[in-house]
Amino acid sequence: MIIEENKKKEGKNEKLLIDLCECNLLLNYQFDRELFDICVPCLLKVALKKEESEETRKEAEMALLALSSIRDNFVKKELYLNEIKEIIQYHQEHHNLTQLAYQSAWEFLLYRLYKDKSLNEVIVNELHFAREARRDLEELSKCVDWERGKEEEGEKEKEKVFIIMRWLKTITSYFHSCELWNEELAVLIGSIVQVYQVAKDNYKEIGDWCIHLLRTAAERRAVNVKDLLKGRAFDTVLEEFQRPTLNEKIANNLFFFFVNVSNRLEEKKKDEMEEAKRKEMKRKLFEKMEEEGFEDIVASFYEKFSYIFANHNVFIYL
Incomplete structure (x- = not known):
């Protein structure tokens, strides 16, 4: 139906074509890549509309939500790059999109990064x-009464929590695929820590994902160890290690956070200035660990995590 409607020279029903493209992307798990040539430009055209009306905002939201469902990495760059850049940049200046639409635009773009490092x-x-992710996380967090918990949240809060979770998953894609550093990473780490602090007691799924993100950040070379320090990731992980209700899944992520950082700090640098910075960073971090009693914390978990040492050949350099 999509192909037939798109072929029409006269009498093409644009609304029908848009609806069909959205249904195709939202309801399928396996995509016909040939249909990307029709669906992607069609829905980007909808999202590019500049009229300021609630109807236009909702149309753009649905179009971008459908595009964000494309997990297939083989979408040709010429089909989307200029358009998605314009959509994101226009929103940054005019704030014309809904929060879900803006997050969806980023999600669509981030899924392409895995295959296309350019x-x-x-x-x-x-x-x-x-x-941008940091700014939206902070704005969304202000709209949720984190003390009340999921059982008492209203419809508006449910929507905000839903979008926060989508942002956290998109940030995961960013950490896994991105290979470039810039100074904005430290503030993003800080925002993840802030979301964790407010969500950990009553929104377990969000709290767990934040800790998983901190572990992922510690693994990725695009994130510097100093970003984790500035963003208070170390303080948070040290605090959480001492919680009496710590479950095994969270403890595992916290533990590997330190394994990854420790291993990175052991990598000697050829450049003398960089080597001096590495040593100073290592000294500061291990002083902090000593102040917080980190060696005792590790010892208390040693029996529980003996399988990690045995099966994964890991070691923390204390």
């Missing part, structure tokens, strides 16, 4: 993903 520069330094 997008690194665009995403990091041109469109400023870390800055």
Whole structure:
């Protein structure tokens, strides 16, 4: 139906074509890549509309939500890059999209990064993903009464929590695929820590995902150890290690956070200035660990995590 409607020279029903494209992307798990040539430009055209009306905002939201469901990495760059850049940059200046639509635009773009590393520069330094994700996380967090918990939240809060969770998953894609550093990463780490602090007691799924994100950040070379320090990731992980209700899944992520950081701090640098910075960073971090009694914390978990040492060949350099 999509192909037939698109072929029409006269009498093409644009609304029907849009609806069909959205249904195709939202309801399928396996995509016909040939249909991307029709669906992607069609829905980007909807999202590019500049009229300021609630109807236009909702149309753009549905179009971008459908596009964000494309997990297939083989979408040709010429089909989307200029358009998605314009959509994101226009919103950064005019705030014309809903929060869900804006997050969906980023999600669509981030899924392309896994296969096309040429997008690194665009995403990091041109469109400023870390800055934008941090800003939206902070705005969304202010709209949720974190003390009440999920059982008492209203419809508006449910929507905000839903979008926060989508942002956290998009940030995961960013950490896994991005290869460029910029100074905005530290503030993004800080925002993840803030979300964790408010969500950990009553929104377990969000709290767990934040800790998983901190572990992922510690693994990725695009994130500097100093970003984790500035963003208070170390303070948070040290605090959480001492919680009496710590479950095994969270403890595992916290533990590997330190394994990854420790291993990175052991990598000697050829440049003398960089080597001096590494040593100073290592000294500061291990002083902090000593102040917090980290060696005792590790010892208390040693029996529980003996399988990690035995099966994964890991070691923390204390």
